Amino acid sequence: MKQVMVQGGSxxxxxxxxxxxxxxxxxxxxxHSCISVGTEMAxxxxxxxxxxxxxxxxxxxxxxxxxxxxxxxxxxxMDRVLGKLSAGSPTGYSAAGxxxxxxxxxxxxxxxxxxxxxxxxxxxxxxxxxxxxxxxxLLPNTLAADVASTVTLGAIAMQGVRRxxxxxxxxxxxxxxxxxxxxxxxxxxxxxxxxxxxxxxTDRIKLAIENGLDFGIDPSCxxxxxxxxxxxxxxxxxAVIITAASDSSKIISDAMQATRKKGRVVLVGDVGLDLxxxxxxxxxxxxxxxxxxxxxxxxxxxxxxxxxYPLPFVRWTENRNMEAYLHLLASGKVSLANLYHPPYPxxxxxxxxxxxxxxxxxxxxxxxxxxxxxxxxxxxxxxDTVPTPTAGKIRVGLxxxxxxxxxxxxxxxxKLRDKFSLQAVMSRxxxxxxxxxxxxxxxxxxTDYADLLSDPDVDLVIIATRHNLHAGxxxxxxxxxxxxxxxxxxxxxxxxxxxxxxxxxxxxxGPLLMTGFNxxxxxxxxxxxxxxxxxxxxxxxxxxxxxxxxxxxxxxxxTEGGGRNIGEACHIYDLFNYLTxxxxxxxxxxxxxxxxxxxxxxxxxxIATIKYVDGSICTLTYTALGDKSYPKERMEIFSDGKVxxxxxxxxxxxxxxxxxxxxxxxxxxGQFQELVAIEEALSGKTGWPISLADQxxxxxxxxxxxxxxxx
Numbered sequence: 205m206k207q208v209m210v211q212g213g214s215x216x217x218x219x220x221x222x223x224x225x226x227x228x229x230x231x232x233x234x235x236h237s238c239i240s241v242g243t244e245m246a247x248x249x250x251x252x253x254x255x256x257x258x259x260x261x262x263x264x265x266x267x268x269x270x271x272x273x274x275x276x277x278x279x280x281x282m283d284r285v286l287g288k289l290s291a292g293s294p295t296g297y298s299a300a301g302x303x304x305x306x307x308x309x310x311x312x313x314x315x316x317x318x319x320x321x322x323x324x325x326x327x328x329x330x331x332x333x334x335x336x337x338x339x340x341x342l343l344p345n346t347l348a349a350d351v352a353s354t355v356t357l358g359a360i361a362m363q364g365v366r367r368x369x370x371x372x373x374x375x376x377x378x379x380x381x382x383x384x385x386x387x388x389x390x391x392x393x394x395x396x397x398x399x400x401x402x403x404x405x406t407d408r409i410k411l412a413i414e415n416g417l418d419f420g421i422d423p424s425c426x427x428x429x430x431x432x433x434x435x436x437x438x439x440x441x442x443a444v445i446i447t448a449a450s451d452s453s454k455i456i457s458d459a460m461q462a463t464r465k466k467g468r469v470v471l472v473g474d475v476g477l478d479l480x481x482x483x484x485x486x487x488x489x490x491x492x493x494x495x496x497x498x499x500x501x502x503x504x505x506x507x508x509x510x511x512x513y514p515l516p517f518v519r520w521t522e523n524r525n526m527e528a529y530l531h532l533l534a535s536g537k538v539s540l541a542n543l544y545h546p547p548y549p550x551x552x553x554x555x556x557x558x559x560x561x562x563x564x565x566x567x568x569x570x571x572x573x574x575x576x577x578x579x580x581x582x583x584x585x586x587x588d589t590v591p592t593p594t595a596g597k598i599r600v601g602l603x604x605x606x607x608x609x610x611x612x613x614x615x616x617x618x619k620l621r622d623k624f625s626l627q628a629v630m631s632r633x634x635x636x637x638x639x640x641x642x643x644x645x646x647x648x649x650x651t652d653y654a655d656l657l658s659d660p661d662v663d664l665v666i667i668a669t670r671h672n673l674h675a676g677x678x679x680x681x682x683x684x685x686x687x688x689x690x691x692x693x694x695x696x697x698x699x700x701x702x703x704x705x706x707x708x709x710x711x712x713x714g715p716l717l718m719t720g721f722n723x724x725x726x727x728x729x730x731x732x733x734x735x736x737x738x739x740x741x742x743x744x745x746x747x748x749x750x751x752x753x754x755x756x757x758x759x760x761x762x763t764e765g766g767g768r769n770i771g772e773a774c775h776i777y778d779l780f781n782y783l784t785x786x787x788x789x790x791x792x793x794x795x796x797x798x799x800x801x802x803x804x805x806x807x808x809x810x811i812a813t814i815k816y817v818d819g820s821i822c823t824l825t826y827t828a829l830g831d832k833s834y835p836k837e838r839m840e841i842f843s844d845g846k847v848x849x850x851x852x853x854x855x856x857x858x859x860x861x862x863x864x865x866x867x868x869x870x871x872x873x874g875q876f877q878e879l880v881a882i883e884e885a886l887s888g889k890t891g892w893p894i895s896l897a898d899q900x901x902x903x904x905x906x907x908x909x910x911x912x913x914x915x
Contacts, residue, residue: 205580207635208329208553208572211292215557217550221583221634221651223334228510230313230335231305232321233580236353236547237329238298239570241383241560294635296329298322298356300349301574304581309510310337318343320355322497322526323507327356328635329553329572331580337510338500341527344534350547350571351533351540354383358529358538359497359522361387361447364472365395366520367494368443372396377432377441377462379455380448380473381408381420383543383568388445388472389417390538400435402428403448407565411542432462440464446471453478460484460491470494497522504757544569584655585638586648594661597625598886601656601686603677604669605631605640608691613666614644616876623883627662630655632669653677657684664689664886670764671771675700682707682715689882691720693774694903696766701903708896716892718882719899721778725874725881728856729779731866732841732848735858736783742819743843745783747776750830750837753808761805769807769913770906773826777909778894778902780814780822783841786898787816792905796913804828812909 205222208215225231303317313319321327323339343352361384370376374397378388381403392399393416400419401412409420419435421428432441444459446469453476459469460483468490484491499513500506500522506513513521520528532538548556550572560566574580600617602609617624626646631637634651641649648655656662657680665681667674667690675695681688682704695701708714723729736743751768759765781787797809808828815821841848846860853873856866881893 205331205577205582205634206550206574207331208295208550209292209635209639210295215295215554216292217553218635218638219585220330220638221585221649222332222581223632223634223651224583225305225307226334226336226632227307227309228336228508229307230303230310230319230337230340232299232301232319232333232335232340233304233576234299234301234331234333234574236300236350236574237296237327237572238353238357239329239556239560239572240297240357241566241568241570292639294325294328294330294633297324297327298353299327299329299333300343300353300355301333304332312337313340313342318349318352320349320352320526320530322356322359322522329550330635331550331574331577334632336508338506338512338521338523341523341530344530347530347534350573351544352530353571354540354569355526355529356497357383358387358533359525360384360472360494362391362525362529363496363498363520363522364388364445364447364470364494365391366498366525367492368445368468368470370395370397370443374398374442375400375436377402377444377459379403379444379446379459381405381412382447382449384472385447386412386415386543386568387538388447390415391532392445393417394532394537400432400441405565408568411568414542415539429458429462436464440467443468443470445469446473446475448473448475450475452476456491457483460487460489463487463489466490468492498525504759509762540569544571547571547573550574583634583652584648584650585634585641587642587646589645589647592625592645594625594627597623598883599625599627599661599663601628601630601659601662601665602626602640602646603630603653603656603665603667604673604691605629605636606668609666609668610640612875613668613879614640616879618644619876620879620883624879628656628659653680657681657686663687664882667691670759671766672696672764675704678717679703679707682711682717685715687716687718687886689718689720692772692778693766693770693906694719694899696770698904698907701900701907705900716882716885717896717899718878718885718893719778719902720878721775721894721899721902722874722878723775723779723853724782724894725877726853726872727868727874727877728850728853728866728872729782729874730877731856732850733783735846735848735861735863736841736843739844741844742816742821743783743841745780745820745822745839745841746825747779747823747839748825748837749773749776749827750834751808751826751828752830752832752836753803753828756803756805767805767807767910767914768828769810769812769826769910773812773824773909774902774906776824776826777812777814777905778898779839780816780824780905781898781902784816784818784820784822786895786901787818787820789814789901789905790817791815792908792912794909794912806914807910810909810913812905812913814905 207220300320319340321335321340376392376397377400378385379402381401389399389412398418401417402421440463455475465487470492472494499518505511556570628648629637629641629646630650637649664687667677794812796806812824835852839850849857853871884890
């Protein structure tokens with residue numbers, strides 16, 4: 205399918221794999237989408253800036269990069285950042301079209317329904333989009349899809365009005381008469397308010413007057429604050445809604461000067477926020493922020509999970525704002541007739557964006573249209589490039605191309621390019637699959653896992669998806685005869701684990717299975733194991749993981765992630781297996797912190813003790829209570845008169861005996877070495893890097909711990 209991507213200060217239209225419908229989503233064939241003149245053009249402009257200028261404008265991202273440099277090294281971090289920036293990104297957040305497929309858990313939508321859709325990263329400028337139900341609404345029968353594609357802009361403007369709580373007869377000032385300002389004026393007019401519009405562009409003022417604006421002011425020609433007071437008998441406006449975009453904080457200051465005592469100022473646009481106490485203290489003004497489309501925005505449980513807020517308690521959610529806007533359009537109480545021009549075909553998207561960058565008068569609304577296409581539903585895009593020689597290499601199909609796969613596995617594969625070759629990339633979103641595949645010179649990109657499994661040129665499937673998908677995808681790949689490297693965890697429940705066990709009972713010589721328990725391959729652990737070789741006593745192992753706090757609405761805590769014990773602590777249970785030479789577990793005891801506040805999950809803070817049949821006792825203290833500035837992981841091993849201490853996979857020190865330790869400038873948790881181990885196993889040099897028994901046992905330990913700490 206065709207999709208618009210932002211790349212290097214401009215836009216391009218690329219062929220990307222079409223998405224599949226998710227269980228809680230609907231698959232929509234887009235007929236029209238709306239370009240956001242403000243938000244999207246800012247993104248296009250930002251993508252063309254040099255790296256240092258981006259850093260100045262986005263200091264929050266600089267901190268993330270510095271943290272990554274500290275943990276992963278400068279070169280690795282810069283390669284990842286520059287690669288991501290050059291690859292481009294999808295754009296768009298408002299569209300309309302026709303439902304062509306409905307997810308298995310969806311109610312209220314049917315194939316053939318006409319819908320409007322919202323959401324950055326969801327309602328993209330693309331022929332097909334996979335949309336969560338709370339970000340889609342049905343179109344009124346009389347409403348055309350082209351105007352309905354403005355649904356996101358309408359919901360944003362409507363939420364700003366709702367925050368101001370207008371009443372009949374009140375006087376409002378709207379600062380900034382772009383498309384959001386134009387819609388805001390119409391909403392207020394329909395609500396029985398007197399509306400004063402402020403904008404430097406007299407053409408925009410004229411358009412707003414045609415649509416019901418009572419009075420327009422050009423602040424370059426007169427003092428608009430003084431004018432507002434004259435129009436309000438000296439009192440000032442009841443409320444001001446700011447829909448302008450500017451770095452200046454004077455906009456808010458002037459708005460407060462234009463407002464009566466105990467009035468309201470609502471910020472919808474993006475302006476400077478250097479607030480001055482004197483501007484609103486004496487008047488006792490209310491300053492309010494409007495958060496995008498309305499209640500539900502930025503709540504993953506609402507937006508992605510499809511969990512609605514009960515109408516009696518939250519009357520106007522983002523979904524209900526979208527719906528109300530469409531009905532105002534259908535009834536004629538809000539009109540876009542003089543605000544937009546005929547749509548551009550999606551093939552001419554660059555021309556549409558260029559119209560917004562040119563000099564002179566710019567359109568307030570720009571729409572794209574998508575003619576029906578026979579190729580739009582194709583889920584595989586093959587690149588027309590000269591194939592890289594793969595003789596003697598392990599040909600990889602990557603399933604799941606998120607941050608970890610891009611930041612860790614793919615760079616390591618590049619280092620081992622003489623051993624591995626990337627055949628294909630599969631991702632839930634087609635744009636991500638295409639971007640990662642093209643950047644890493646794969647043969648094709650796809651959104652269909654079956655393409656990897658049926659491809660005879662795929663030797664090894666690397667699975668790096670959300671945790672709840674791991675076990676099922678592992679089993680499918682094994683049954684297809686593919687070797688598998690799956691990121692941890694192997695499974696989230698006993699049932700799925702048994703399915704995998706049963707496969708190998710029936711197929712003892714089946715394909716290799718490797719779970720991404722990388723820590724056992726780290727240089728620090730390799731050195732520790734060497735020192736412990738031929739030990740004559742059991743071990744006492746104390747492991748502390750200062751894991752850091754993750755909000756409860758993060759996917760790791762959901763059914764997709766399985767929680768932090770199963771999803772992360774399994775690494776340490778495998779490490780215990782490794783250090784005890786695969787000894788069988790005799791007993792598992794775990795307890796979690798009690799009396800904790802509601803911000804903590806039961807598997808956020810716990811202690812697990814594992815007793816092995818060789819007499820060794822291994823204890824994990826896992827906590828989200830600590831400070832991030834303190835090292836994340838520390839281990840102490842007591843055995844044979846020695847104490848081995850590991851600090852954050854940067855330092856290994858040994859007390860007792862004449863043994864050299866190990867140290868490094870950056871954390872090394874063994875991800876590179878585990879790929880080397882896979883290659884050696886698949887080339888016949890060694891056996892399985894991790895025995896099936898160890899992988900099963902580590903997973904069972906995590907399931908046992910989970911059962912004890914959440915009960």
